[in-house]
Amino acid sequence: MLVKQAANVIEILEYFVQRKRPATLSEISDDLGWPRSSTFNLVGTLADKGYLYEPRSRGGYYPSPRWLTTAQSLADAEPLPEALLSLVREIVKETGETTSVCAPSGTHAVMIHVFESIQSIRYYAHVGSRVPIYASSAGRALLAQYAPHERLSIYKKIKFEHYTETTPVSIETLEEELRRAHERGYHQSHSEYIPDLAGVALPLPLPYRKLSIVVAGPVSRCLEKRAAIAEIMIKGLQRFSKELDIKPVEA
Template identity: 30%
Template sequence: MAESGKDRGTGSGVRGVKSALRTVALLELLAARGDRPARLDELAEELDVPRSSMYQLLQTLVDCGWVRGDTTGSLYGIGIRTLLTGTSYLDSDVSVRTVRPYLDEASDALGETIHLARLDGPHVVYLATRESHEYARTISRVGRRVPAHAGALGKALLAERPDAELPLPDGPLAAFTPNTHTDVAALLADLEGVRERGYAIDREETVTGLAGFGFALRHEAPATDAISCSVPVARLTEEHQGRVVSVMREIQAKIETLLSRASGAPDWR
């Protein structure tokens, strides 16, 4: 069950404002449902909020554009204002603006799909993507959250942290394919390999048929951003893998040099 407003904290030692926490929890819940709209009763139950209070909150957010309702007034989904806010986040981030041209460079050099993602607790969030010209994807990755243990981007960032400080969820690790690490000991052994070679490898751990190579951007410590290259395993020859690693290492070095020189940007927590 999702956290209710009364269960959530601010993480800063400051007591959270109940109405604000409830609003955030509702928006996060609707966002996590993707293309599955929710009914009033579902939302009230999931967040442990009285039905009347949930209705008032929903109507306020509908009026403000943060939530949308269907023509029958019985279904609710995330609203267009969330898109505007998300776009502003990307446009205002110095790191994202700096990295974008180098994603283009890697994509042109390799012809494969290139990603930029940021660690967000036990997940990574995709901030930018350059799609391969060789195979098409039907869903944009930007804004999606994926458990960090399940792919090259996340493992590259986890490996930058001591094992005792890894932001992993409690209990078994979620499986996306038969190759996903669901055992912490196996994940830790993989992360040790990442540290030794300097980059992460995902062999069909997130998506069947795709391999990934992830590289942490170490302009800050510990790294919070990483880039990756995804390649269909059907054409991943040893020669092509070597080419991918070589190009991505070069791109990694260029980005780290530029971001290390960047100044004047806020030091976000």
């Protein structure tokens, strides 16, 4: 379900991220294809709350620093452990591929920390990127941390879409992949959601939180190296397991 008013707030913020300069009401309305009245109401509300301001008189609106201070306060309230950030940096250095920490968000896995590869051809991701929980190694590493009845509740909300030829599109196929991952010792993917992308993921069952860590990169470079990447990740997680207060690695 999409709540239009909430979506519009996010859209206007992303609009300014791309624009990088103030915009008048008319420009916002025209660029986003919104009615003038709706644009006036939304911009007026955000300005009244202190989230938009006018850097110059009649020069248009721009997001205020309040967005940053609000986001920083939220992040400070539940930060990722420093040991986990160190682990991510270590894995990126050893694998050379983009590494992310993911958390469950309904029927998706959302990236809450991303460290991109410096290679010219790489998996581009950013904080807030989402992937289907069933069609990604990162998502299945999250699903594996739920009890069977909890997974069933999630499955009932999923609309299994056939993104590529390798996308698992049934509960039975998904459960079988979780079983194989448990035997294998890690979760893996091959172009299930994004074509030409291979991934390897491990669960991160931190106290009171379900997270996963995933390494992803182009198929041409990563597909045949998934087992080797998994070994790097597992050894790294074992080194940090005491600091992270997690059990021995299990897929």
